[in-house]
Amino acid sequence: MLNFQYYTPTKVVFGKDTDLEVGELVKQQGCRKVLIHYGGQSAKRSGLLNRVTGALDEAEIAYVELGGVVPNPRLSKVYEGIRLCRSEGVDFILAVGGGSVIDSAKAIGYGAAEEGDVWELYDYKREAKACLPIGAILTIAAAGSEMSNSSVITNEDGWYKRGYGSDLSRPCFAIMNPELTYTLPDYQTQSGCTDIMMHTIERYFNMSGSMDITDGISETLLKTVMKYARILREEPENYRARAEVMWAGSLSHNGLTECGNDGGDWASHRLEHELGGLFDVAHGAGLAAVWGSWARYVCDAAPERFATFARNVMGVSADLDAKEAALAGIVAMEDFLRSIGMPVSLYELGIEPTEEQILDMADKCCLGDEITVGCVKKLKVADVAGIYRMAR
Amino acid sequence: MLNFQYYTPTKVVFGKDTDLEVGELVKQQGCRKVLIHYGGQSAKRSGLLNRVTGALDEAEIAYVELGGVVPNPRLSKVYEGIRLCRSEGVDFILAVGGGSVIDSAKAIGYGAAEEGDVWELYDYKREAKACLPIGAILTIAAAGSEMSNSSVITNEDGWYKRGYGSDLSRPCFAIMNPELTYTLPDYQTQSGCTDIMMHTIERYFNMSGSMDITDGISETLLKTVMKYARILREEPENYRARAEVMWAGSLSHNGLTECGNDGGDWASHRLEHELGGLFDVAHGAGLAAVWGSWARYVCDAAPERFATFARNVMGVSADLDAKEAALAGIVAMEDFLRSIGMPVSLYELGIEPTEEQILDMADKCCLGDEITVGCVKKLKVADVAGIYRMAR
Numbered sequence: 001m002l003n004f005q006y007y008t009p010t011k012v013v014f015g016k017d018t019d020l021e022v023g024e025l026v027k028q029q030g031c032r033k034v035l036i037h038y039g040g041q042s043a044k045r046s047g048l049l050n051r052v053t054g055a056l057d058e059a060e061i062a063y064v065e066l067g068g069v070v071p072n073p074r075l076s077k078v079y080e081g082i083r084l085c086r087s088e089g090v091d092f093i094l095a096v097g098g099g100s101v102i103d104s105a106k107a108i109g110y111g112a113a114e115e116g117d118v119w120e121l122y123d124y125k126r127e128a129k130a131c132l133p134i135g136a137i138l139t140i141a142a143a144g145s146e147m148s149n150s151s152v153i154t155n156e157d158g159w160y161k162r163g164y165g166s167d168l169s170r171p172c173f174a175i176m177n178p179e180l181t182y183t184l185p186d187y188q189t190q191s192g193c194t195d196i197m198m199h200t201i202e203r204y205f206n207m208s209g210s211m212d213i214t215d216g217i218s219e220t221l222l223k224t225v226m227k228y229a230r231i232l233r234e235e236p237e238n239y240r241a242r243a244e245v246m247w248a249g250s251l252s253h254n255g256l257t258e259c260g261n262d263g264g265d266w267a268s269h270r271l272e273h274e275l276g277g278l279f280d281v282a283h284g285a286g287l288a289a290v291w292g293s294w295a296r297y298v299c300d301a302a303p304e305r306f307a308t309f310a311r312n313v314m315g316v317s318a319d320l321d322a323k324e325a326a327l328a329g330i331v332a333m334e335d336f337l338r339s340i341g342m343p344v345s346l347y348e349l350g351i352e353p354t355e356e357q358i359l360d361m362a363d364k365c366c367l368g369d370e371i372t373v374g375c376v377k378k379l380k381v382a383d384v385a386g387i388y389r390m391a392r
Numbered sequence: 393m394l395n396f397q398y399y400t401p402t403k404v405v406f407g408k409d410t411d412l413e414v415g416e417l418v419k420q421q422g423c424r425k426v427l428i429h430y431g432g433q434s435a436k437r438s439g440l441l442n443r444v445t446g447a448l449d450e451a452e453i454a455y456v457e458l459g460g461v462v463p464n465p466r467l468s469k470v471y472e473g474i475r476l477c478r479s480e481g482v483d484f485i486l487a488v489g490g491g492s493v494i495d496s497a498k499a500i501g502y503g504a505a506e507e508g509d510v511w512e513l514y515d516y517k518r519e520a521k522a523c524l525p526i527g528a529i530l531t532i533a534a535a536g537s538e539m540s541n542s543s544v545i546t547n548e549d550g551w552y553k554r555g556y557g558s559d560l561s562r563p564c565f566a567i568m569n570p571e572l573t574y575t576l577p578d579y580q581t582q583s584g585c586t587d588i589m590m591h592t593i594e595r596y597f598n599m600s601g602s603m604d605i606t607d608g609i610s611e612t613l614l615k616t617v618m619k620y621a622r623i624l625r626e627e628p629e630n631y632r633a634r635a636e637v638m639w640a641g642s643l644s645h646n647g648l649t650e651c652g653n654d655g656g657d658w659a660s661h662r663l664e665h666e667l668g669g670l671f672d673v674a675h676g677a678g679l680a681a682v683w684g685s686w687a688r689y690v691c692d693a694a695p696e697r698f699a700t701f702a703r704n705v706m707g708v709s710a711d712l713d714a715k716e717a718a719l720a721g722i723v724a725m726e727d728f729l730r731s732i733g734m735p736v737s738l739y740e741l742g743i744e745p746t747e748e749q750i751l752d753m754a755d756k757c758c759l760g761d762e763i764t765v766g767c768v769k770k771l772k773v774a775d776v777a778g779i780y781r782m783a784r
Contacts, residue, residue, distance in 0.1 A: 003406060004404075007403040012396075014397070215613070217612055220604075240393060260406075316776050
């Protein structure tokens with residue numbers, strides 16, 4: 001096991017009606033002018049934005065609003081937010097939404113707190129030295145951005161989708177009211193559940209060894225999400241199910257599942273990022289579409305780990321040997337994904353990339369073989385292209 | 393499940409040689425004068441204090457030292473620390489030790505940051521409004537004070553042992569180097585393992601229902617500590633075992649095991665606190681000595697929960713009905729405690745309280761029936777006395 005740091009300063013305020021506490025929570029940060037950042041019209045239509053502005057009014061906190069964040073959030077919107085923060089003297093960003101909105105808020109926070117083009121962070125050119133304080137009111141359980149240090153932004157100039165992480169951007173608080181997710185369409189709910197599982201799975205498949213505690217927590221999170229994802233297909237307003245999934249989303253991505261290990265593989269995420277940059281697919285669904293092909297491509301490199309996953313998470317029989325169990329676990333995972341309506345191929349995801357597009361994505365993914373992706377196998381451009389082809 | 397807040401701002405720096413990072417970590421807090429608070433001579437003899445002062449010197453941070461904290465830390469030492477902080481202009485307290493030292497540091501932090509007698513906090517008279525920032529270098533895995541909001545102090549004037557909790561006292565950082573615990577005597581190691589388990593068990597036995605995630609994490613922590621406590625009997629310098637136990641200690645008491653539940657029972661702790669105040673026993677051993685009697689006294693009130701504990705943690709057969717399983721689980725827990733050298737009665741703990749002492753402890757425990765303790769059964773003076781008698 002490796003040395004680690006674990007740092008999760010986000011105050012989680014979890015449960016029914018917790019969105020009403022937002023005014024007090026911003027006030028505790030000593031901030032005076034809030035940018036309310038959100039996505040589409042649903043936050044308005046549902047009345048949530050009204051409740052938020054009412055709570056800020058009551059706490060005598062000024063605000064400006066910026067909506068219109070889209071899935072795979074765009075750099076142009078980030079620039080718009082940075083300009084608005086500067087012109088309005090904003091000192092706190094309140095993200096009302098899911099991962100896209102919170103990620104966009106983090107990028108705005110970096111950009112408004114320092115001189116220089118914020119894209120340089122996502123383009124591996126420099127490290128952030130400051131970020132405006134951020135709070136989140138979560139409306140989609142998926143990305144885990146509400147407690148994480150990471151954010152992913154898409155640059156429309158070339159459709160590069162890139163992630164950047166720094167503790168500076170961990171939200172001060174995260175308001176998590178599971179009822180706010182009742183009205184999500186099933187496809188988005190299940191795509192979120194898949195994303196949550198993948199955040200744990202990416203870390204579970206590491207090459208450093210881990211701790212019993214970390215593995216046990218990871219297995220608990222995976223089994224819990226599988227149980228309640230199935231329930232949510234039939235009962236979208238089941239509070240317990242929404243709550244378990246929402247809390248799993250945060251714990252899967254706040255660092256708890258990588259204590260003692262090397263941080264995990266993340267090749268599936270890198271492959272999906274290129275898909276998402278080019279085709280604008282739902283992130284979780286994109287992960288579902290490539291994971292099985294990734295797993296089959298690399299499982300020979302870590303059969304024991306895949307077998308442990310199969311036995312402890314997917315319930316595969318202990319009688320199978322490691323290689324058999326590994327493959328049975330991958331099949332069981334794909335069966336589960338199908339059972340919640342997720343695609344397990346690019347075709348099922350609704351996209352049919354040409355050979356040229358595959359080579360282009362693979363090339364971007366590995367920066368033209370400047371880097372490899374993943375750790376179970378260190379994948380080069382040719383490997384990534386091979387996995388995309390397997391996933392078609 | 394209940395609404396909850398989860399707030400763990402402590403930066404955990406975990407692993408080999410991490411104590412060398414203390415200078416940088418204090419510097420990041422912007423503090424200038426440190427009180428190094430510690431217990432006996434072992435911190436000096438082991439060279440740890442020298443490494444700490446060396447790291448502070450290198451970071452150009454001034455310090456004063458105050459040693460001599462004892463198990464069941466005393467109020468008089470807290471007062472001494474408060475006076476020293478004021479006279480020396482201390483703005484940061486660095487606790488080098490286990491739960492007693494960190495708890496004492498928290499009490500000093502409260503006392504030095506505000507006017508008024510700090511004992512009023514522990515005597516339920518007022519709430520804290522401020523606390524000096526605290527850092528910890530952990531040398532005993534047990535109390536979980538390095539990430540918790542709580543502290544327990546013994547007032548020698550009447551031998552009252554009382555706890556107080558506030559997020560103000562959560563350490564800014566916790567340096568956790570498992571190697572620092574290699575030299576602990578086995579009895580202290582196992583007493584620590586018991587304390588860690590009890591912090592999770594107290595919360596696991598709640599009357600509100602919980603979340604699958606919280607229960608799963610709790611069961612993982614308990615099984616992990618049991619596995620590695622046994623290994624440490626034979627191999628006190630097993631790094632993996634020391635690390636798993638140390639990390640379990642923090643996660644058992646930082647709030648993670650009470651997300652969604654009512655916070656748990658805590659009667660065993662209250663019973664032990666009175667024992668500890670009167671007889672000065674090792675905290676974990678005291679818990680071991682009373683838990684089985686508590687469990688038998690209350691298990692009829694929550695047979696299903698005791699059965700779940702028995703099956704999921706103690707490995708009791710699923711074939712037994714709830715009541716049978718509940719009792720088998722209690723027996724299995726006592727067998728485990730015996731296997732790691734812990735007492736399961738007051739006699740085995742080495743104390744034989746008189747009937748008068750039992751009535752006195754029971755009376756103090758419930759403030760003379762002004763309060764009840766526990767939630768599985770709400771215990772009055774007569775119940776508590778009954779449990780002490782069962783435990784003899």
